[in-house]
Structures are given as structure tokens and as C-alpha cells.
Amino acid sequence: MVSKLDLYKIFWKVGKKESFSKAAKSLYMTQPAVSQAIMQLERELDTRLFNRTPKGVSLTIEGSLLFDYVNSAINLIDTGEKKILEFRNLTAGELAIGVGDTISRHFLLPYLEDFRNKYPNIKFKIVNGTTSNICSILKSGEVDIGICNFPLEDPKLELRPCFDIHDIFVCGEKYKPILSHTLKFEEMMKLPLILLESESNSRSYVENYMISKGVKISPEFELGSHDLLLEFARINLGIACVTREFSEDYLNQGLLYEVQLQEQIPKRSIGVCFLKSVPLSPASTRFVEMLTAST
Structure with a gap:
């Protein structure tokens, strides 16, 4: 008798192949x-699939x-089977990480280099995405861990802060006169502002804080x-809201200037997250330990 799990695996294969014969060949079945x-x-579900x-x-x-x-x-099952087969001494395996471009460039790269030097046989798979994308692919089993902008609320995810960051406003030469005094938020809003897209977690954090201040x-x-x-x-198109820690080259070289506000936006953090319900692989566990060692 075919088990329910086997039925779903056959259904999944037919759905991918869009053919009974191709699915049968792939499954070594008739x-x-x-x-x-x-x-x-279909009979058990009383539905035509x-x-x-x-x-x-x-x-x-x-x-x-x-x-x-x-x-x-099935992706989660496959991921679980792969984790079981990994060597405990990290001589083989893969580490799949979901992360955005900015965090990769300004935060993650040194950790990737250090980990690769210590465990050269572990392969990396880097999947790019926004914080919401990363949360989704974590739940589908496509990546082992995600590195995201916090704050983040999801009861299915374990969240561990790694690095504090600060949101600031910066300007170019054209707007240097506003640096002569500290600005209120209301004054800042009268200037041409440059922000990340509205679905960005970083943008949401700043915007929600501003709303809380009216x-x-x-x-x-x-x-x-x-x-x-x-x-x-x-190039003087406006005043940009950026992350101070990721803008130090521009600030140190005098290409941009930090706008002084009467009230600072509270700090937040970059952190690593992973599913609470799925044990981390040995490679993932070690990498998370490296990321959180200084916190």
C-alpha cells in the first residue's frame, strides 16, 4: 500500500514534470x-488536482x-536529510545564507572569509533578498539562516542580534548650510528626502519612529x-537616510556630512535568524556562534 507521504511525493513530481510519463521515469515507476x-x-481529497x-x-x-x-x-524534508548526512567535523556540507546586498558588503564578508579559512570544505550558497523575502525562504527550507535588519517579529524564528547600527541623515555640499544648527524632525521633513523603498525593513523602522513623534x-x-x-x-539630490556604520567611507572622505538632529533615532541591530522548529546543521551552528561571539 502506498503511504500518504509517497502519494504526495508522486503528486509533487507530476506537478513539476507536468507529465505522468516523465514523472514515472523520474520515480522509477510505471x-x-x-x-x-x-x-x-484525488479520491482521498475529493478534489481533482x-x-x-x-x-x-x-x-x-x-x-x-x-x-x-x-x-x-518536501524542501524541508530534503533539507533535513542533507543535514543528517553532514559530517560532524565540518569536513563537508553546505551553508545556505539569506542576506541582502548591503549587509553582505558591509557586515558579512569578513565572517565569510574567516569561516572559509577555517572550514575550506564547506560550500556557501548565498541567496539575496529583503528581510521579508529571507523570512519566507527560511520557512520553505531554501536557506539555513538569514541575516536581516532587526527589529523583526516572527514567532517561528529564533532571533539573535549581532551588531548595533544607527540610522542617520546625510547631505552633500549643496546642503551644508543646514549643518550650522541641530534640526527638529519637522524641519527635516521640509527638505527633499531620499529613502529606501517602503517595503524595506530599515525604512519601516525609521518611518514608524517618525510617526510615533507625530x-x-x-x-x-x-x-x-x-x-x-x-x-x-x-550629487545633492536631497537628504538621505542611511546607516552610519555603512556610510563611514563617504563621511570620512568628506563626500557626505551627517545632519545633526535634536533627537537621535534609537539604535537597532543586524541579526541572524533561523527556524525554531528545525535544528541547525553543524556548519550553521558554528557560523552563528562566530556571528554572535562579540554580542
């Missing part, structure tokens, strides 16, 4: 056996909904990267 398994699953055509099969609306869940579940942000420019914020401010 086509009738695959067809019978799909029919059994595939549209049958002479050219192959396609998922129904209900089938597509089920496929998304099954795909995530000030609403209306930026002139909304950009997709921290480096662009710095460059737009450098």
Missing part, C-alpha cells in the same frame, strides 16, 4: 502506477494551492539600495 496514485490522492490533456497534465486551481504547500514540505515622511526619492542613497545624496 506510468499506470503513477496515474493510480494520483487518482487515489490535474487537468488531463493529450499533451500532458496541468494543475487545477486546487492542485496549485496544494502544490505550494507540498513543495515547501511626523509623517514624504520622500522625494525612494531607492532600492543603500549605495544609491549615498550617491544620490553626494
Whole structure:
């Protein structure tokens, strides 16, 4: 008798291949056996999962909904099996990390270099994304750990701060006159502002803090990267909200100037996160230890 898990694996393979015969070949089964398994699953769920055509099969609306869940579940199972097979002494394995470009460049690189020097046989897989993207792929099993902008609230994730950062406003030569005195938030809002896109966790943090002070942000420019914020401010297109720790080269070289505010935005942190329900692999455990060693 075919188990429920086997039925879902067959369903998943047919959904990916869009063909009973191709799925059967991949699973080392006969086509009738695959067809019978799909029919059994459809009977148990009382739902048609595939549209049958002479050219192959396609998922129904209900089938597509089920496929998304099954795909995530099978990815998690595969990830679990890979972790079991890893060597405890870190002589083999892979470390999959979800992280954004800015954090990679300004925070993560030295840790990657150090880890690679100590464990040269561990392969890295770096998946780029926003904080919300990283949380999603963590839950689907595509990455082992995520390195994100905090604060972050998700009951399914273990969150460990690694490095404090500060949000500041910077300007170029054209706006240097505003540096003669400290500015209130209300004064700042009258200037052309340059911020990250609204879905950015960093942008949300600053915006929510401003709202708590009764000030609403209306930026002139909304950009997709921290480096662009710095460059737009450098060529005097406005006042950019940036991370001080990631802007030190521009500030030290006099390419940009920090705007002094009467009230500083509270510090936040960059941190590492991972699923509470899934044990970390040996490589992931060691890397998290390195990231959090100084906190």
C-alpha cells in the first residue's frame, strides 16, 4: 500500500514534470502506477488536482494551492536529510545564507572569509533578498539562516542580534548650510528626502519612529539600495537616510556630512535568524556562534 507521504511525493513530481510519463521515469515507476496514485490522492481529497490533456497534465486551481504547500514540505524534508548526512567535523556540507546586498558588503564578508579559512570544505550558497523575502525562504527550507535588519517579529524564528547600527541623515555640499544648527524632525521633513523603498525593513523602522513623534515622511526619492542613497545624496539630490556604520567611507572622505538632529533615532541591530522548529546543521551552528561571539 502506498503511504500518504509517497502519494504526495508522486503528486509533487507530476506537478513539476507536468507529465505522468516523465514523472514515472523520474520515480522509477510505471506510468499506470503513477496515474493510480494520483487518482487515489484525488479520491482521498475529493478534489481533482490535474487537468488531463493529450499533451500532458496541468494543475487545477486546487492542485496549485496544494502544490505550494507540498513543495515547501518536501524542501524541508530534503533539507533535513542533507543535514543528517553532514559530517560532524565540518569536513563537508553546505551553508545556505539569506542576506541582502548591503549587509553582505558591509557586515558579512569578513565572517565569510574567516569561516572559509577555517572550514575550506564547506560550500556557501548565498541567496539575496529583503528581510521579508529571507523570512519566507527560511520557512520553505531554501536557506539555513538569514541575516536581516532587526527589529523583526516572527514567532517561528529564533532571533539573535549581532551588531548595533544607527540610522542617520546625510547631505552633500549643496546642503551644508543646514549643518550650522541641530534640526527638529519637522524641519527635516521640509527638505527633499531620499529613502529606501517602503517595503524595506530599515525604512519601516525609521518611518514608524517618525510617526510615533507625530511626523509623517514624504520622500522625494525612494531607492532600492543603500549605495544609491549615498550617491544620490553626494550629487545633492536631497537628504538621505542611511546607516552610519555603512556610510563611514563617504563621511570620512568628506563626500557626505551627517545632519545633526535634536533627537537621535534609537539604535537597532543586524541579526541572524533561523527556524525554531528545525535544528541547525553543524556548519550553521558554528557560523552563528562566530556571528554572535562579540554580542
